Amino acid sequence: MNDDLLKNSLLNRFVRYAAIGSQSDMPRADSGIFPSTDCQKDIAKALAEELRSLGIEDVTLDPNFYVIARIPATPGFERAPSFGLSAHFDTAMDAPGDNVKPQIHKDWNGEPIRLEGGFALDPANDPILDSCRGHTIITSDGTTLLGADDKAGVAGIVTLAEYLIAHPEVSHGPIEMLFSPDEETGHGMDHVPLNLLTSKAFYTVDGGQEGELETECFNAWKAEIEFTGISLHTGHARGRMVNAVSMASAFVASLPAQESPEATDGYYGFYAPINIEGSIESAKATLFLRDFDRAGMDRRLETVDVLAKAIEARFPGGKVSVKRTMQYLNMKQKLDAAPEILAKLEKAAANAGIPTHLNPIRGGTDGSRLTEMGIPTPNVFTGGHNYHSRTEWASLEQMYGMLRTLIELAKCWSE
Ligand SMILES: [Zn+2]
Known part of the structure; x- marks a missing residue:
C-alpha cells in the first residue's frame, strides 16, 4: 500500500x-x-x-x-x-x-x-x-x-x-x-x-x-451543594423565610472568579459551576473542581466546605451540605x-x-x-x-x- x-x-x-x-x-x-x-x-x-x-x-x-x-x-x-x-x-x-x-x-x-x-x-x-x-x-x-x-x-x-x-x-x-x-x-x-x-x-x-x-x-472532583431554606408566603416572610435560591446564588457568586474555566489555561485549575436549580425550600449547585496537583485539589475541596459554611452563617436557619465525588485522577x-x-x-x-x-x-x-x-x-x-x-x-x-x-x-x- x-x-x-x-x-x-x-x-x-x-x-x-x-x-x-x-x-x-x-x-x-x-x-x-x-x-x-x-x-x-x-x-x-x-x-x-x-x-x-x-x-x-x-x-x-x-x-x-x-x-x-x-x-x-x-x-x-x-x-x-x-x-x-x-x-x-x-x-x-x-x-x-x-x-x-x-x-x-x-x-x-x-x-x-x-x-x-x-x-x-x-x-x-x-x-x-x-x-x-x-x-x-x-x-x-x-x-x-x-x-x-x-x-x-x-x-x-x-x-x-x-x-x-x-x-x-x-x-x-x-x-x-x-x-x-x-x-x-x-x-x-x-x-x-x-x-x-x-x-x-x-x-x-x-x-x-x-x-x-x-x-x-486534571485531578477531577464533582461537588454537589444542597441548600435547605424555609418556605413562607412572600407577603409574610420578613425575618422568617430562608430562601434557598438566594443561598445557592450567593454561594456561586462567592467562588473565586479568577479561578474559573473561562479565566484559566495551562496548569491552572478551576472551580466550574455547571448547574444550579431549585426553589425557596431547597436548591442545589453542582461544581466541577479541577487541579493538576493533589495538594491544590485538597485546597479546593476545603474552600468549597468553608464557602458552604459561610453561606450557612449568612442565612440563619438555612442548612448547607456538601457531597463530593472523585471523577478521575x-x-x-x-x-x-x-x-x-x-x-x-x-x-x-x-x-x-x-x-x-x-x-x-x-x-x-x-x-x-x-x-x-x-x-x-x-x-x-x-x-x-x-x-x-x-x-x-x-x-x-x-x-x-x-x-x-x-x-x-x-x-x-x-x-
Ligand atoms: Zn475524545
Missing part, C-alpha cells in the same frame, strides 16, 4: 464513520444506562463487522458494546509484549451530532472556510489552521459537529490494522484494540471488560494537534513510574518524522481511568481540532502523521 492509497483509505474511513450518528447522552449515562444511546450500539456492531471483514479473527463485541480485537503477531514475534490502542466511538452532545455531512476541502488554499449558519473557519484567528495551508481539511457543513473526536482515532487504529494485514513484512508483536462508548459522558470505562484485556500498556488515540502527547490530566504519577511506555511513543513519532511535546490535558481521558485501574495509558494526537463544536475540523496530513506514528509504534514494541 503506497502513501496515497493509505492516506485515501484513512480519509474514506474517517468520513464514513463521521457520517454515522453516535452521540452519547450525559443524563442517561448518569442514570446508569450504558451505553447511554442506541446509536452507539449500531456503530459498535459495524466496527466489529468491519474488523472481521479485514481478516481479523479475534474480535469480541461484549455485552456493553465495547469492541475488543487483536492483531496477531507476525511469525517470530509472538513473544513480544502486547500493547493496546484505544479510541471512543461516541461523539459529544455539546453541538448537534446527527446527520453529519463531512466536507472535504482538498489542498486547502488558506481562504476562510464558510459553513452554513454563518459559521466559519478563519486562519486569521486560528494559528493551527493557518499552519495547515495546502492540507486536505475536513469540516462539517456547519449544522453539526464533525466528530473527529474521536472518529479520527478510531479510523487511525482500524487503518493501522488494515495496513499491518496487507504488509506481513512489517514485523510486530500482538496488538490489542479497544473501541469504547460513552467517553464524552465520563462513563467510558465504567464497564470496560478488564479481564479481556491482556496488554500491560495502552495508548488512547484521542488527542489533537500533531505532535502533542499527553501523560498528564491525574495519571502522571503512574505514567512516570513506567517511563518506557512514553519513551516508545516518542521514539515512534520521531521515526515518523514528527517532533513531539508533552501537553497537559485540561480534562480527563479514558486513559486516565485505565491508568487508575492499573494499565498505564498515555494519549496520542489525532490531527483533529476545535472539538465539541460546529467548527470542528481535522487535517488529513496530521491524521496521516498519527497513522505513521501508530505504524512505527507497532515496530517499536517488537524490538
Whole structure:
C-alpha cells in the first residue's frame, strides 16, 4: 500500500464513520444506562463487522458494546509484549451530532472556510489552521459537529490494522484494540471488560494537534451543594423565610472568579459551576473542581466546605451540605513510574518524522481511568481540532502523521 492509497483509505474511513450518528447522552449515562444511546450500539456492531471483514479473527463485541480485537503477531514475534490502542466511538452532545455531512476541502488554499449558519473557519484567528495551508481539511457543513473526536482515532487504529494485514513484512508483536462508548459522558470505562484485556500498556488515540502527547490530566472532583431554606408566603416572610435560591446564588457568586474555566489555561485549575436549580425550600449547585496537583485539589475541596459554611452563617436557619465525588485522577504519577511506555511513543513519532511535546490535558481521558485501574495509558494526537463544536475540523496530513506514528509504534514494541 503506497502513501496515497493509505492516506485515501484513512480519509474514506474517517468520513464514513463521521457520517454515522453516535452521540452519547450525559443524563442517561448518569442514570446508569450504558451505553447511554442506541446509536452507539449500531456503530459498535459495524466496527466489529468491519474488523472481521479485514481478516481479523479475534474480535469480541461484549455485552456493553465495547469492541475488543487483536492483531496477531507476525511469525517470530509472538513473544513480544502486547500493547493496546484505544479510541471512543461516541461523539459529544455539546453541538448537534446527527446527520453529519463531512466536507472535504482538498489542498486547502488558506481562504476562510464558510459553513452554513454563518459559521466559519478563519486562519486569521486560528494559528493551527493557518499552519495547515495546502492540507486536505475536513469540516462539517456547519449544522453539526464533525466528530473527529474521536472518529479520527478510531479510523487511525482500524487503518493501522488494515495496513499491518496487507504488509506481513512489517514485523510486530500482538496488538490489542479497544473501541469504547460513552467517553464524552465520563462513563467510558465504567464497564470496560478488564479481564479481556491482556496488554500491560495502552495508548488512547484521542488527542489533537500533531505532535502533542499527553501523560498528564486534571485531578477531577464533582461537588454537589444542597441548600435547605424555609418556605413562607412572600407577603409574610420578613425575618422568617430562608430562601434557598438566594443561598445557592450567593454561594456561586462567592467562588473565586479568577479561578474559573473561562479565566484559566495551562496548569491552572478551576472551580466550574455547571448547574444550579431549585426553589425557596431547597436548591442545589453542582461544581466541577479541577487541579493538576493533589495538594491544590485538597485546597479546593476545603474552600468549597468553608464557602458552604459561610453561606450557612449568612442565612440563619438555612442548612448547607456538601457531597463530593472523585471523577478521575491525574495519571502522571503512574505514567512516570513506567517511563518506557512514553519513551516508545516518542521514539515512534520521531521515526515518523514528527517532533513531539508533552501537553497537559485540561480534562480527563479514558486513559486516565485505565491508568487508575492499573494499565498505564498515555494519549496520542489525532490531527483533529476545535472539538465539541460546529467548527470542528481535522487535517488529513496530521491524521496521516498519527497513522505513521501508530505504524512505527507497532515496530517499536517488537524490538
Ligand atoms: Zn475524545
